[in-house]
Amino acid sequence: MSRMKAIVFDFVQNQIYTNQEQVNGLTTKQVAEALNLQRSNASTLLNQLVQEKKLVKSTSRPVLYSLAEPIDEKDAFDVIIGANQSLKNAIQLAKAAVLYPKNPLNVLIQAKPGCGTSYLVDTLVDFAKRRQVLAKEAPYIKINCRNYSKDPHLLDEDLFGTNEDYANSVFEKAWSGILFLEAYDSLNTKQQNKILDFLNNKIPLFQEKKQSQPNNVMVILSIMPSKELLINQAIPLTIELPEIEKRSYKERFDLINHFFSREAVHSRRTIVVPSEVIRGLLLANFSYQVKELKMDITAACAKGYVRVINEGDQDIALSLADFKPEIKQSLLRVKENAMVFDELFGNVEHIIYDKNEGYLKEFGKNERLYLYEEIRNQYQSLSESGINELTITPLMNKYVQNLFNKYNYYNVFDDQYNITQLAKIVDAKVIQIVDFWLKTCKKELNREFKSSVFYGLCLHINSLLTLASNRQTLSQEEVTQFIQQYPEEYALSVQLSIELKSSST
Secondary structure, eight states: OOHHHHHHHHHHHHHHHHOGGGTTOBOHHHHHHHHTOOHHHHHHHHHHHHHTTSEEEOSSSSOOEEESSOOOSSOTTTTSTTTTTTTHHHHHHHHHHHHOSSSOOOEEEEOOTTSSHHHHHHHHHHHHHHTTSSOTTOOEEEEEGGGGTTOHHHHHHHHHOTTSSOTTSHHHHTTTSEEEEETGGGSOHHHHHHHHHHHTTOOHHHHHHHHHOOOOOEEEEEEOTTOOOGGGGTOSEEEEOOOGGGSOHHHHHHHHHHHHHHHHHHHTSOEEEEHHHHHHHHHOOOTTHHHHHHHHHHHHHHHHHHHHTTSTTOOEEOOGGGSOHHHHHGGGGSGGGHHHHHHHHOSOSEEEEETTTEEOOOTTHHHHHHHHHHHHHHHHHHHHTTOOHHHHHHHHHHHHHHHHHHTTTTTTOOSSOOHHHHTTTSOHHHHHHHHHHHHHHHHHHTOOOOHHHHHHHHHHHHHHHHHTOOOOSSOHHHHHHHHHHOHHHHHHHHHHHHHHHHHTO
16 A cells, blocks of 8 residues: 555544544545645545445545444444543544554543543553554553552563663563553652653664564553643643543443442342432542442442342342441532432432343433323323313323322422523523523413423423434324414424524534
8 A cells, every 4th residue: 555545544544433523434625635635636545445445435425435344333432431421532532542643642641540541541452453553462561650669679670671671671561562551650750761761762672673573662651630740741642531520410320320230240139229329429529539439339239248148139229328428428419419310310219220131220311201101191091981172181181290290390490490500401502492482482372480391391302302212202193183272382382393403403
């Protein structure tokens, strides 16, 4: 493959893997402009890559060039909790480092202990091997420098070889692979300088090695945030991992579900967790971040397991007493976050983690749709029983009120709008549109609306837009009937629909 053709292929591959806007492919114009090529030359190179079955060309207009081997629906990074939210930028940088043309880039990770640094690097290695940037048998050497605090001499031998000439060192062992040095900032100045010498290509052993084996070592270092070190100037890519309190409640809830589900599978027991425990875990502060959350859940499940170890297949039932006191103390902040919890798992007393299925039910958003379905089924049942429309209406009104009570739907609403709390879980555009629309309805219909109606609409609309569900909440016949009975209300509903649609485009 010619040099220019290789550059074009690397560019297309890099963009598809790291730029979500170009995941479906690139046009000739995009490639030409990015690489400063004449459009005709770019077209020739792209079509040659198609003939070589490295790229495929779409039949649509504009023509898009994409990889011949499609991206897996779920790559190694996609399954990470927060991949499209708090960790999105970190993952894009990690992919860019791996897929950088010619050789992967060295990486510096800034994160507090327990934020998932090791997990991210393990995933990066898996990604590099799946994408064939590294051979399957490529070495992956991991050293936690903090573990050598009591024996720095042993660390010197491992890092730089017995004679400190790098022979048989971790740098040589990791050649053509990846070397991960965790807690680099715990090294002394001499050790840090010797690693800088390696990164700056000042080691004779590796200058010779590059002649015969050109594949270099990808070096990944991790340090605490805000550390000003010389290494910051020697490594081109810096990845920052967020602390757990800076991650959304939804992400924290997903992490909690993942850890409990894993314990259910490991213990081969279904685990029943009171919702107050989940609330406490969501609100608690963890000095050692995600790692501490995981350890606390494991410890609590172990206590619960001991209670039923001789009870056959009995479930593990946990309580606040199985967790450290700080979890219970964090419940003092429940009221100010009540709306967040209602959105995440609704008004439930327990959450169940099945030993075979893991997290049994995603409460909250889906329940909004189940509520619609229950209303429709009840209406259909009454109609099929021969009850006339005048009788059905008050029965359905009562049924709907009972449903709201069942889901405790209005339990978190105050008489006045609490926009700050609502904005934590509902898109700001939705809040603005609903607020304006309700004011229009008040004027057009000459009606007053409680604040609970405002909150309810915001939550419902946000859930429906987020879920993008294929469920049809009303049949066409029911829609026609609604139009006939409530023409003014329907016209206003259409207006709301148009506003929402235009805001999302």
